[in-house]
Amino acid sequence: MNYKKFLFWIFLFSIAFGFIEATVVIYLRQIYYPEGFSFPIKIISDKTIFIEYLREFATLILIFSASYVAGKTKMEKFAYFMYIFGIWDIFFYIFLNFFLNWPSSILEYDLLFLIPVAWVGPVLAPVIISVLLISAGIIIIYFENNNYKIYQTKLLWLLEISGGFIVFISFILSAGDVINRLYPAHFYWWLFCSGVIIAILPFIYSIYKTIKK
Secondary structure, eight states: OOHHHHHHHHHHHHHHHHHHHHHHHHHHHHHHOTTOOOSSOOOOOHHHHHHHHHHHHHHHHHHHHHHHHHOSSHHHHHHHHHHHHHHHHHHHHHHHHHHHOOOSSTTOEEEEEOSSSOEEEETHHHHHHHHHHHHHHHHHHHHHTTTOOOOOOHHHHHHHHHHHHHHHHHHHTTHHHHHTTOOOOOOOHHHHHHHHHHHHHHHHHHHHHHHHO
């Protein structure tokens, strides 16, 4: 199958998966937040939290499995993972907004993830990451299917991973507030943006070198 058609079907898969993810959250909020989701987080049983951990882990396995099947090379598999994850995440919020009118603002805080600890931040932050993941995924998939050998070095990989780790840190710095059932103090935008820049610049350089070959 032509990779463009494959991208289209993976796009539909990711949207559908985003809808499934959104429906689970909708049901949970109807039970625990009938008045509407807000911080501080309400007390939830240990069993429910454990199930949520397993659900999130299963989500990652599903995305990984789909990307593994979709890609032909290791780089392309990784690209599909980014592509699927980004679309899934964005449409998750689109469906939540459609059915719950939430978030009312892209700066509204959300409990983003639980693995390995609570991730917290304004909705805008993960959406930015998702847009970047989708863009990077499409670029890599295009190169992989048009006989380009993507330029990469250990240093570039290290910088990209370091940038991603800094972004991760920016999300978990408020984990203590969530655990103590407080409203997140604030989001460290400067740290988030620093991580994004550190990750993006090596990627741009890699693309530049790939095209110039």
